[in-house]
Amino acid sequence: MSLQEEFQAYRSRMNARILGSGSKVFKRLYSLDTLAYQEEGGLDKKTKELMGLCVSLAMRCDSCVKYHIEEALKAGATETEIVETFEIATVIGGTIVIPELRRAFDYLDAVMLGDGEGQEDRG
């Protein structure tokens, strides 16, 4: 399994575990999350996903960054748009964001180019 597949498999398995726990809170939170990124008349889906990516990177949430890179690409974002999103996140969040920025570029390459040998630093 590639790095990307491994990440997706873990995410799916554990999301099923969480939603299978019987918790109404988690069920509603997940559905609220879906709602927030839907087109509702204002921003389009791509912009919403890029926003989610921007916040995730500035707040240094590695799995969130990976997830939103995938979703932004699916919604039609170009590499240029994703890199500009990285720029804004890093300028707002400062150099402390750089380690996460390295992983973000690594994952972007893995998803876009089909490589990503999984030799990543997670620190």
Next chain:
Amino acid sequence: MSLQEEFQAYRSRMNARILGSGSKVFKRLYSLDTLAYQEEGGLDKKTKELMGLCVSLAMRCDSCVKYHIEEALKAGATETEIVETFEIATVIGGTIVIPELRRAFDYLDAVMLGDGEGQEDRG
């Protein structure tokens, strides 16, 4: 002076103080900030400002939120787009963002409607 004017006056005065300190680091940081929000071929100005707003709200930076509300409006963002940006920030950042969300709506109203009596809670 209205709440909005007071905020802008303080920001201008202290930015002048910082840039007048002779620090090359601050001079370059401010110019980097300007660069990051410029149109460079990918995202348009409005989207970049909304992203800055989204991160600012999720990370609970009150002055940053106010500043990006102003800039987003100047760049042509509608109230609907701004409120959807608030939604994404609050879903990502959780209920701990709600006090800042209250101030964000208050400032948005102040800027859009010309009111904003300054009776805000800053906690």
Next chain:
Amino acid sequence: MSLQEEFQAYRSRMNARILGSGSKVFKRLYSLDTLAYQEEGGLDKKTKELMGLCVSLAMRCDSCVKYHIEEALKAGATETEIVETFEIATVIGGTIVIPELRRAFDYLDAVMLGDGEGQEDRG
């Protein structure tokens, strides 16, 4: 109006503004928030409110701290329990929490003793 009344009035007014905006996201988020603190068979209401207080203090959200102090008291928490909650939050979050701890004690006194002259430092 006392400090406490002013805080409550602002919170109520702006919550009405947010829920009146027509946003389904905010409506559901507020109702999710209510759900999370309800008794559902495990923890009692008081413990849940004290947990909310503990996180709010450790994450330095002033309005959240005030809100959960009120709710914890309503749910029957004693001063000793609240102070022990402050202790855990401050040990986890470190000395950077101390300014917020000062405001938390100030608000606790205001609510419990009916004083709280509003001469608080918000920094």
Next chain:
Amino acid sequence: MSLQEEFQAYRSRMNARILGSGSKVFKRLYSLDTLAYQEEGGLDKKTKELMGLCVSLAMRCDSCVKYHIEEALKAGATETEIVETFEIATVIGGTIVIPELRRAFDYLDAVMLGDGEGQEDRG
């Protein structure tokens, strides 16, 4: 070694290294940490550990979450109480907490069921 044993072994080895460094600051900090979670007349041990867990999850500290899951279980917390603690932490901290929530459920299962094959995502 299971995931859980590996985590515990590393923690023990490095805590010994830190306390063996001769630093009075670390010695006192560790003893303060112990004191904060002791029963002192107000909250019981279980509640204190669940609070520590709640803050750790909301602030996305993976090792802290694992540690407090273990301690909460030792202090008699049920799975329901732990899941309700997860709920509060995630509602306060928002969807950015979800990746850590996945690991928290994974570790809870590992500790309770004796599985936990160590195939975790750390992002």
Next chain:
Amino acid sequence: MSLQEEFQAYRSRMNARILGSGSKVFKRLYSLDTLAYQEEGGLDKKTKELMGLCVSLAMRCDSCVKYHIEEALKAGATETEIVETFEIATVIGGTIVIPELRRAFDYLDAVMLGDGEGQEDRG
């Protein structure tokens, strides 16, 4: 009372309240805080205070910034050293630190020049 005196008075009054609460945890935390900034054979007092200032600014704790500005000046730090400390904090923490940086310069001026009219923005 000047801005600075008001801040100091509030801090003193509430610290007395906290230490007077009978909590052993807070008593030991305050004494641990004192210990951490004492000269113990490695770094000198001035460097330790500047470090505290740097972290406080990067983590956007307004009262902490004010406190460490005062302590750094008392320990003999020059304006140049303080401004360089501000630079490092802002580069690490990013543009989201800038509103706090404005208040930091304002307070530095208030302390060094004896002005500081208290017309500060707290957002």
Next chain:
Amino acid sequence: MSLQEEFQAYRSRMNARILGSGSKVFKRLYSLDTLAYQEEGGLDKKTKELMGLCVSLAMRCDSCVKYHIEEALKAGATETEIVETFEIATVIGGTIVIPELRRAFDYLDAVMLGDGEGQEDRG
């Protein structure tokens, strides 16, 4: 490859990727980062690196901590000075910093003693 070499190789490779992306923002941010840590008449290089280390630890950025440990040692910092820097960061940031503190000591030992078997916990 040792833990340290692996970390350095990943960092170098991805920094080259980022700077090779054509982004002016990242190019200027990296050069601003270099500028902030240069001697400019106030603080010396060693003190600046220790400050960067202190903030990195308090804000729990693992790669940043590793990087600044290396740079502080290169700039002549002693083990005592580094441990005192760890102390200040942990007291400010609280017990939530402890897992990162364990990894910081581990990496310090790896760099100073040439061991560091890579058996680290990353949680």
